[in-house]
Amino acid sequence: MATLLNGTVVTAGAVSTSLNLSGEVSTHTITARFTEGDGTFTAITVTIQATDRGRDVLDADAQWYDIAAHVFSATEITNLQAMFHINDKSVSRVRAELTTVTGVGTTDTVVVNYSEGE
Numbered sequence: 768m769a770t771l772l773n774g775t776v777v778t779a780g781a782v783s784t785s786l787n788l789s790g791e792v793s794t795h796t797i798t799a800r801f802t803e804g805d806g807t808f809t810a811i812t813v814t815i816q817a818t819d820r821g822r823d824v825l826d827a828d829a830q831w832y833d834i835a836a837h838v839f840s841a842t843e844i845t846n847l848q849a850m851f852h853i854n855d856k857s858v859s860r861v862r863a864e865l866t867t868v869t870g871v872g873t874t875d876t877v878v879v880n881y882s883e884g885e
Contacts, residue, residue, distance in 0.1 A: 771863040772879040777801065777871045785826050785862045788883055795853040796882040803847065804874025811839040812867035813879060817858035826862070834858060836866060
């Protein structure tokens with residue numbers, strides 16, 4: 768398991784650094800855990816993105832595309848965590864983006880973990 772976002776202060780548009788995978792991987796497991804500080808979340812979407820650009824290309828110079836977006840259910844928001852799986856998306860480099868977060872405060876944090884092939 769690798770950590771994409773680790774205790775990052777929650778803001779819409781927050782993006783992790785990229786993770787180079789062991790090769791072309793088509794099955795992915797994502798876990799996201801939020802900690803509410805001074806906010807009360809009402810909507811959360813975590814998007815996993817990929818690029819076909821190699822390891823030698825900086826994140827800022829790579830062209831990223833979405834391979835999956837997970838909209839948290841009401842139960843997942845209440846529990847402040849979710850796990851989701853991505854299948855049949857063969858990629859070798861990924862990153863996470865907090866596409867949507869509402870009800871966020873200034874001290875709320877997130878941890879997003881990634882596992883290959885689980």
